[in-house]
Amino acid sequence: MRILLACGAGLSTSILMKKIEKYCESQGEELKINAVPVGDIVGNVEGYQNDYDCVLIGPQVSYRLDELKKVLSIPAASIPSLDYAVGNADKVMELAHKITGK
Template identity: 45%
Template sequence: MEKMKVLLVCAGGMSTSILMQKMSKYWQENGLALDIKAVGLSEYQDVFQHYDIVMVGPQVSYRMKEIIENTALPTAAIPSFDYAMANCPNIMKLAQKLYAEK
């Protein structure tokens, strides 16, 4: 399977970088390749061209419409509970659903 390229967008990139590490580990444990990067709202437009999907932290989900318009990539907000608990199985399901739309 080809490597899934996920761009995580949050307010500043800090809390998302913790989630990013947990997601990378979870994908690896499940035998899947993942290329993931966490960026803040100010950065995503500089890098989105290198990614397949965009996942948005709940704290910036109000900007999702703008992100979709700017990137034209499959995009979804990570549910607050899954984000807070770093619920990688649920986040992975959401990512796979988005990836299937690309």
């Protein structure tokens, strides 16, 4: 799975990213994951949508989800606040699999 986390450039997203990496490693699932500010994605759509299966957006910037969906050709969804706050990697991966169908 190739996941792009859209964030407000905060530390909390990098913590979640590390938890997702550990979870996928424990499950034997291949993972490519990166976290970038939402503005970077909007400014370089082609560069990101060609390299990732989906975009998951942090709740703190979820108000920009519709904007992302308009410019991306890959699925995008907002991470539920509770799953984001507690770093619930299995639920985040469940969301990624659901929106990509993979």
